[in-house]
Amino acid sequence: MENSVYKVVELIGTSPDSIEDAIGSAIQRAGLTLRNLQWFEVTQIRGRIDKGNVERYQVGMKVGFTHDREEQ
Amino acid sequence: MENSVYKVVELIGTSPDSIEDAIGSAIQRAGLTLRNLQWFEVTQIRGRIDKGNVERYQVGMKVGFTHDREEQ
Amino acid sequence: MENSVYKVVELIGTSPDSIEDAIGSAIQRAGLTLRNLQWFEVTQIRGRIDKGNVERYQVGMKVGFTHDREEQ
Amino acid sequence: MENSVYKVVELIGTSPDSIEDAIGSAIQRAGLTLRNLQWFEVTQIRGRIDKGNVERYQVGMKVGFTHDREEQ
Amino acid sequence: MENSVYKVVELIGTSPDSIEDAIGSAIQRAGLTLRNLQWFEVTQIRGRIDKGNVERYQVGMKVGFTHDREEQ
Amino acid sequence: MENSVYKVVELIGTSPDSIEDAIGSAIQRAGLTLRNLQWFEVTQIRGRIDKGNVERYQVGMKVGFTHDREEQ
Amino acid sequence: MENSVYKVVELIGTSPDSIEDAIGSAIQRAGLTLRNLQWFEVTQIRGRIDKGNVERYQVGMKVGFTHDREEQ
Amino acid sequence: MENSVYKVVELIGTSPDSIEDAIGSAIQRAGLTLRNLQWFEVTQIRGRIDKGNVERYQVGMKVGFTHDREEQ
Amino acid sequence: MENSVYKVVELIGTSPDSIEDAIGSAIQRAGLTLRNLQWFEVTQIRGRIDKGNVERYQVGMKVGFTHDREEQ
Amino acid sequence: MENSVYKVVELIGTSPDSIEDAIGSAIQRAGLTLRNLQWFEVTQIRGRIDKGNVERYQVGMKVGFTHDREEQ
Amino acid sequence: MENSVYKVVELIGTSPDSIEDAIGSAIQRAGLTLRNLQWFEVTQIRGRIDKGNVERYQVGMKVGFTHDREEQ
Amino acid sequence: MENSVYKVVELIGTSPDSIEDAIGSAIQRAGLTLRNLQWFEVTQIRGRIDKGNVERYQVGMKVGFTHDREEQ
Numbered sequence: 001m002e003n004s005v006y007k008v009v010e011l012i013g014t015s016p017d018s019i020e021d022a023i024g025s026a027i028q029r030a031g032l033t034l035r036n037l038q039w040f041e042v043t044q045i046r047g048r049i050d051k052g053n054v055e056r057y058q059v060g061m062k063v064g065f066t067h068d069r070e071e072q
Numbered sequence: 073m074e075n076s077v078y079k080v081v082e083l084i085g086t087s088p089d090s091i092e093d094a095i096g097s098a099i100q101r102a103g104l105t106l107r108n109l110q111w112f113e114v115t116q117i118r119g120r121i122d123k124g125n126v127e128r129y130q131v132g133m134k135v136g137f138t139h140d141r142e143e144q
Numbered sequence: 145m146e147n148s149v150y151k152v153v154e155l156i157g158t159s160p161d162s163i164e165d166a167i168g169s170a171i172q173r174a175g176l177t178l179r180n181l182q183w184f185e186v187t188q189i190r191g192r193i194d195k196g197n198v199e200r201y202q203v204g205m206k207v208g209f210t211h212d213r214e215e216q
Numbered sequence: 217m218e219n220s221v222y223k224v225v226e227l228i229g230t231s232p233d234s235i236e237d238a239i240g241s242a243i244q245r246a247g248l249t250l251r252n253l254q255w256f257e258v259t260q261i262r263g264r265i266d267k268g269n270v271e272r273y274q275v276g277m278k279v280g281f282t283h284d285r286e287e288q
Numbered sequence: 289m290e291n292s293v294y295k296v297v298e299l300i301g302t303s304p305d306s307i308e309d310a311i312g313s314a315i316q317r318a319g320l321t322l323r324n325l326q327w328f329e330v331t332q333i334r335g336r337i338d339k340g341n342v343e344r345y346q347v348g349m350k351v352g353f354t355h356d357r358e359e360q
Numbered sequence: 361m362e363n364s365v366y367k368v369v370e371l372i373g374t375s376p377d378s379i380e381d382a383i384g385s386a387i388q389r390a391g392l393t394l395r396n397l398q399w400f401e402v403t404q405i406r407g408r409i410d411k412g413n414v415e416r417y418q419v420g421m422k423v424g425f426t427h428d429r430e431e432q
Numbered sequence: 433m434e435n436s437v438y439k440v441v442e443l444i445g446t447s448p449d450s451i452e453d454a455i456g457s458a459i460q461r462a463g464l465t466l467r468n469l470q471w472f473e474v475t476q477i478r479g480r481i482d483k484g485n486v487e488r489y490q491v492g493m494k495v496g497f498t499h500d501r502e503e504q
Numbered sequence: 505m506e507n508s509v510y511k512v513v514e515l516i517g518t519s520p521d522s523i524e525d526a527i528g529s530a531i532q533r534a535g536l537t538l539r540n541l542q543w544f545e546v547t548q549i550r551g552r553i554d555k556g557n558v559e560r561y562q563v564g565m566k567v568g569f570t571h572d573r574e575e576q
Numbered sequence: 577m578e579n580s581v582y583k584v585v586e587l588i589g590t591s592p593d594s595i596e597d598a599i600g601s602a603i604q605r606a607g608l609t610l611r612n613l614q615w616f617e618v619t620q621i622r623g624r625i626d627k628g629n630v631e632r633y634q635v636g637m638k639v640g641f642t643h644d645r646e647e648q
Numbered sequence: 649m650e651n652s653v654y655k656v657v658e659l660i661g662t663s664p665d666s667i668e669d670a671i672g673s674a675i676q677r678a679g680l681t682l683r684n685l686q687w688f689e690v691t692q693i694r695g696r697i698d699k700g701n702v703e704r705y706q707v708g709m710k711v712g713f714t715h716d717r718e719e720q
Numbered sequence: 721m722e723n724s725v726y727k728v729v730e731l732i733g734t735s736p737d738s739i740e741d742a743i744g745s746a747i748q749r750a751g752l753t754l755r756n757l758q759w760f761e762v763t764q765i766r767g768r769i770d771k772g773n774v775e776r777y778q779v780g781m782k783v784g785f786t787h788d789r790e791e792q
Numbered sequence: 793m794e795n796s797v798y799k800v801v802e803l804i805g806t807s808p809d810s811i812e813d814a815i816g817s818a819i820q821r822a823g824l825t826l827r828n829l830q831w832f833e834v835t836q837i838r839g840r841i842d843k844g845n846v847e848r849y850q851v852g853m854k855v856g857f858t859h860d861r862e863e864q
Contacts, residue, residue, distance in 0.1 A: 003745035008730040008780070010296040012352065018092055020810055023839070024846055025291035029355055031844030040846075042837035045114035047095070049135070052103030054096055054112075060296070063841070064732065067749055075241035080226040080276070082152040084208065090812055097147035101211055117834035119815070121855070124823030126816055126832075132152070136228065139245055154224040156280065162452050164594055167623070168630055169219035173283055175628030184630075186621035189474035191455070193495070196463030198456055198472075204224070207625070234308050236378055239407070240414055247412030256414075258405035261330035263311070265351070268319030270312055270328075279409070298728040300784065306380055313723035317787055333402035335383070337423070340391030342384055342400075348728070363529035368514040368564070370440040372496065385435035389499055420440070424516065427533055442512040444568065450596055457507035461571055477618035479599070481639070484607030486600055486616075492512070522740055524666055527695070528702055535700030544702075546693035549762035551743070553783070556751030558744055558760075567697070579673035584658040584708070586800040588856065601795035605859055636800070640660065643677055651817035656802040656852070668738055671767070672774055679772030688774075690765035711769070712804065715821055 006038070007067040012060050019045060022059040036066040077139040078110070084132050091117060094131040108138040150182070151211040156204050163189060166203040180210040222254070223283040228276050235261060238275040252282040294326070295355040300348050307333060310347040324354035365427040366398070372420050379405060382419040396426035438470070439499040444492050451477060454491040468498035509571040510542070516564050523549060526563040540570040581643040582614070588636050595621060598635040612642040654686070655715040660708050667693060670707040684714035726758070727787040732780050739765060742779040756786040798830070799859040804852050811837060814851040828858040 013026025023040065031037055044060035085098025095112065103109055116132035157170025167184065175181055188204035229242025239256065247253055260276035301314025311328065319325055332348035373386025383400065391397055404420035445458025455472065463469055476492035517530025527544065535541055548564035589602025599616065607613055620636035661674025671688065679685055692708035733746025743760065751757055764780035805818025815832065823829055836852035 003733065003735045003742065005734065005746050005749040006732040008732065010298075010350070010730075011355065012294040012296065014292045014294075016291075020846070020849075022291065026293050027841055027846060028844055029293040037841040037844060039841060040839050047112050049099055049109040049111060052100055052109060054092070054099060057092075062730070067731065075232075075238065076230045077242050077245040078228040078230075080228065082154075082206070082226075083211065084150040084152065086148045086150075088147075094147065098149050101149040119832050121819055121829040121831060124820055124829060126812070126819060129812075134226070139227065154226075154278070155283065156222040156224065158220045158222075160219075164630070164633075166219065170221050171625055171630060172628055173221040181625040181628060183625060184623050191472050193459055193469040193471060196460055196469060198452070198459060201452075236414070236417075243409055243414060244412055253409040253412060255409060256407050263328050265315055265325040265327060268316055268325060270308070270315060273308075298730075298782070299787065300726040300728065302724045302726075304723075310723065314725050317725040335400050337387055337397040337399060340388055340397060342380070342387060345380075363520075363526065364518045365530050365533040366516040366518075368516065370442075370494070370514075371499065372438040372440065374435045374437065376435075382435065386437050389437040422514070427515065442514075442566070443571065444510040444512065446508045446510075448507075454507065458509050461509040479616050481603055481613040481615060484604055484613060486596070486603060489596075524702070524705075531697055531702060532700055541697040541700060543697060544695050551760050553747055553757040553759060556748055556757060558740070558747060561740075579664075579670065580662045581674050581677040582660040582662075584660065586658075586802075586854070587859065588798040588800065590796045590798075592795075598795065602797050605797040638658070643659065651808075651814065652806045653818050653821040654804040654806075656804065658802075668774070668777075675769055675774060676772055685769040685772060687769060688767050710802070715803065 005067040006064045008062050008064045009034070010043070010060065010062055012044075012058055014056050014058050016054075016056050019057055019059055022057045023061060026059070026061055027063065030063055034063075034065050037063060038066065039064045078136050079139040080134050080136045081106070082115070082132065082134055084116075084130055086128050086130050088126075088128050091129055091131055094129040095133060098131070098133055099135065102135055106135075106137050109135060110138065111136045149211040150208050152206050152208045153178070154187070154204065154206055156188075156202055158200050158202050160198075160200050163201055163203055166201045167205060170203070170205055171207065174207055178207075178209050181207060182210065183208045221283040222280050224278050224280045225250070226259070226276065226278055228260075228274055230272050230274050232270075232272050235273055235275055238273045239277060242275070242277055243279065246279055250279075250281050253279060254282065255280045293355040294352050296350050296352045297322070298331070298348065298350055300332075300346055302344050302346050304342075304344050307345055307347055310345045311349060314347070314349055315351065318351055322351075322353050325351060326354065327352045366424045367427040368422050368424045369394070370403070370420065370422055372404075372418055374416050374418050376414075376416050379417055379419055382417040383421060386419070386421055387423065390423055394423075394425050397423060398426065399424045437499040438496050440494050440496045441466070442475070442492065442494055444476075444490055446488050446490050448486075448488050451489055451491055454489045455493060458491070458493055459495065462495055466495075466497050469495060470498065471496045510568050511571040512566050512568045513538070514547070514564065514566055516548075516562055518560050518562050520558075520560050523561055523563055526561045527565060530563070530565055531567065534567055538567075538569050541567060542570065543568045582640050583643040584638050584640045585610070586619070586636065586638055588620075588634055590632050590634050592630075592632050595633055595635055598633045599637060602635070602637055603639065606639055610639075610641050613639060614642065615640045653715040654712050656710050656712045657682070658691070658708065658710055660692075660706055662704050662706050664702075664704050667705055667707055670705045671709060674707070674709055675711065678711055682711075682713050685711060686714065687712045725787040726784045728782050728784045729754070730763070730780065730782055732764075732778055734776050734778050736774075736776050739777055739779055742777045743781060746779070746781055747783065750783055754783075754785050757783060758786065759784045797859040798856050800854050800856045801826070802835070802852065802854055804836075804850055806848050806850050808846075808848050811849055811851055814849045815853060818851070818853055819855065822855055826855075826857050829855060830858065831856045 011026040013022040015021035083098040085094040087093035155170040157166040159165035227242040229238040231237035299314040301310040303309035371386040373382040375381035443458040445454040447453035515530040517526040519525035587602040589598040591597035659674040661670040663669035731746040733742040735741035803818040805814040807813035
C-alpha cells in the first residue's frame with residue numbers, strides 16, 4: 001500500500017487583528033502536535049462584536065496533513 | 073418567557089482597503105441603530121474592479137443581536 | 145466612516161400571472177417604506193396549485209438598499 | 217397592487233429544554249412586535265455545552281409574515 | 289501565540305427516544321475523553337425504521353472544544 | 361442481478377406536538393403501502409404559526425426501502 | 433393517526449415558450465394521475481439550444497400532494 | 505398539451521465491485537417496471553466497510569424517464 | 577479518442593423585459609463566437625431596481641457546447 | 649507581479665466505459681489546446697441510459713492550469 | 721448510557737489507478753489505527769494531471785466508526 | 793440585440809502575504825488579456841502550509857466582464 005493518504009482536521013483560529021492572523025494561529029497551534037501539515041481551506045469567517053467593533057475574528061478551517069502512523 | 077431570543081440582519085459593508093475594513097464599516101453602521109450587536113458571519117466576499125485593480129470590497133454579512141423590544 | 149453600507153431584506157412576492165409579476169409585486173411593496181432599493185436576487189420559486197393549475201407564484205427574494213439612518 | 221407580499225425575518229430562539237421549546241420562544245418573542253406571523257423554517261440547530269451536557273439549544277429560524285404597512 | 293484555537297470533531301449520537309436524547313448521548317460520550325467541550329451544531333438528522341416505526345434516531349453533529357495540548 | 365437496490369421517496373409529516381411526532385406520522389403512513397422501510401433522513405423542518413404559537417410542525421423527509429417488485 | 437402526511441414527487445416540465453409554461457405542463461400532466469396537488473417548488477431551470485436560440489425550457493420541480501391511500 | 509414531461513425517481517444501487525456496477529444495478533432494476541429510462545445523475549457515493557475493506561458501494565442516483573400514463 | 581467532450585462557459589444575460597429574454601440575449605451573444613451551443617442551465621436570477629421597479633433582469637447561466645478544436 | 653495565477657475551465661467528458669475513462673477523455677482533449685494542466689475536480693456524474701443500461705457516462709469537471717499569456 | 725455513538729473522520733485517499741482504489745487506500749490506512757470502521761461517504765473527487773493524463777486520483781471521504789474509549 | 797451580456801471566468805490568485813494580495817494578483821493578470829473587468833466574487837480561500845506557517849494563500853474567484861467580441 002504505497003498510495004499516500006491524508007487526514008483532514010477542522011479547526012477554528014481566532015485573532016483580534018485580521019483573518020490572516022486567525023488562520024496563522026490555528027496552523028501554528030496544529031503544528032505543535034501534527035507533523036507534515038500541507039494545506040488549509042477556510043470554511044467559515046465569523047467573529048464577536050464588542051461595543052460596536054470587531055472584538056475577535058473566528059476563522060473555521062480544514063487542515064490537511066500526511067497521515068503518518070503516529071497521528072491518529 | 074425567559075429564554076433569550078436573537079435577531080439576525082443581513083448587511084453588506086464596503087471598503088477600498090481590505091475585507092476587514094469592509095466588515096468594520098458594516099458593524100459600525102449597524103451599531104448606530106441596533107444595540108447589543110453580538111456576532112457576525114461573512115456570507116459573501118465580492119468587489120468592484122476599476123482599471124484592472126480592486127476598487128472596492130463588498131462583504132456580505134449576517135449580524136446577530138439580542139432581540140430587545142425596541143428593535144424590530 | 146464614508147464607506148457605503150447596504151442592508152438586505154428577504155421578501156416573498158406573489159402573483160397569479162408570472163414569475164416576473166411576483167418579483168414586481170414585492171419590489172413595489174418594499175418601495176413604499178424603503179428608499180433607495182438597488183438590487184434583488186431570487187432565492188426560491190414556488191407556487192400554489194389549485195384544480196391542476198398554478199394558482200399563484202411565490203417568489204422568494206433578497207432585496208438590497210442603501211442603509212440610511214431612517215431605515216432599520 | 218393586490219398581490220400578497222410577505223416578509224421573512226431571521227431569528228434564533230434558545231431553550232435549555234428542547235428544540236421545540238427554542239422554536240416556541242422565538243415565535244412568541246416575534247409575536248410581540250409583528251402581527252400575522254404565518255410560518256417558520258428551521259435553518260440551524262446548535263447549542264452550548266456546559267460540564268458535558270447540553271446547556272442551551274440555539275435554533276436558527278426564518279419566520280414569515282404578511283407584509284403590512286406598519287412593519288418594516 | 290495567545291489567540292485561542294478550537295478543534296471541531298464530528299460525531300453521530302443515537303437514541304430510540306428523541307433527537308435531543310441522541311444529541312445528549314454524543315456529548316456525554318465525547319466528554320469522557322475531551323475536556324472543555326463548548327458547543328455543538330447538528331449537521332444531519334437520520335434514523336432507522338423497524339416495523340413501520342422509528343427504531344433509532346441518528347443525529348450527526350459537529351462538537352467544538354478548546355484545543356488543549358493533550359487532545360489531538 | 362443479486363445486488364440490492366433501494367428506492368427513496370420524499371414525504372412531509374406533520375404534527376401539532378413535536379418534530380419526532382411529525383416524523384412518526386409520515387413513517388406510519390408510508391408503512392401502509394410500502395414494505396421494508398429501512399431508514400429516513402430529515403431534509404427540512406418547517407411549521408405553521410397561529411396566534412403567535414406553533415400550530416403544526418411540518419418535517420420533510422426522505423424515506424428509503426428495499427426496492428421490491430411490487431412497489432414502483 | 434390524524435396528522436396530515438404529504439408526498440413529494442420530482443418532475444421536469446418542458447416548453448418552447450416560457451418557464452411558466454413548462455411549469456404548467458408538468459402540473460397538468462401530474463394532475464392526470466395524482467389528486468390533491470397542492471404546491472410546487474422549482475429546483476432547476478435548464479434548456480436546449482438550437483441554432484443559437486432557446487429551443488425548449490426544461491424546468492425541474494418538486495410537486496407536493498396529500499398522501500391518499502390510492503397514490504403510492 | 506404536447507410538451508414532454510419527465511419524472512425523476514431516487515434510487516440507491518449497490519455493488520461489492522465498483523461504483524459503475526452499483527449504478528448499473530439500480531438502472532437494471534428500475535428498468536423492470538419503468539419504461540423509457542433516459543438519464544441518471546449520481547447524488548451520493550457511500551459504502552459499507554467490513555474488516556478494513558470496502559464491502560459494498562452504495563450509490564445514490566436520480567433517474568429520469570418519460571412520464572407516460574402507466575407510470576405514476 | 578472518440579468520446580465527445582463538452583465545454584461549459586458562464587454568462588450573464590440581461591433584459592429589461594423578462595427572464596426568458598435575458599436568457600435569450602446571452603445565448604444569441606454566445607452564438608456569435610461559439611458554434612454548437614447545446615444547452616444552458618440558469619444559476620442565478622438577479623436584477624437592478626430603479627425608482628421602485630425592476631430596471632433590468634440579470635440571469636446567470638452556464639452554457640454547454642461541443643468542444644471543437646477552434647474554440648478554446 | 650510574480651505571484652502565480654491559475655485559470656479554471658469547466659468541461660464534461662464522456663465515455664461508454666467508466667467514470668475514469670470519461671475524466672481521461674476530457675483531460676486529453678483539453679491538453680490539445682491548453683498547456684500546463686495541473687489538477688481537476690469532479691463536479692457532477694451523470695449519464696445517458698439506453699435500453700435499460702448505461703449508454704454513456706458524462707462527468708462534469710473543473711480543470712485548472714497555469715495562466716500563461718497565450719491562453720485566455 | 722447505552723446509546724451507540726459514532727465518530728467520523730475525514731480522509732483523502734489517492735491512487736494512480738481508479739477512484740475505487742483511492743477509496744480503498746484510505747480505508748486500509750485508517751484501519752491500521754482505528755477499529756470498527758463501519759461506513760464511508762465520498763465528499764470530493766479530485767486529481768493531479770501530468771503531461772495531459774491523470775497522474776493521481778484524490779478522493780475525499782468521511783469514514784465512520786464506533787466510538788470506543790481507546791480512539792479519540 | 794442591445795441587451796448587455798457579461799462573461800464570467802474562474803481564476804485562482806496566490807500570494808504569500810494576504811488574501812487581498814492574492815485577489816489583486818488574479819485581477820491584474822486577467823487584465824492583461826481581458827478588457828472591461830467589472831466585478832469579482834471569492835469562491836474559495838485555501839492555502840499551502842510550509843514548516844507550520846502559511847506559505848501561500850490561494851483564493852478562488854469568479855471575475856465578470858463585458859462580453860466584447862474580441863474575448864471568447
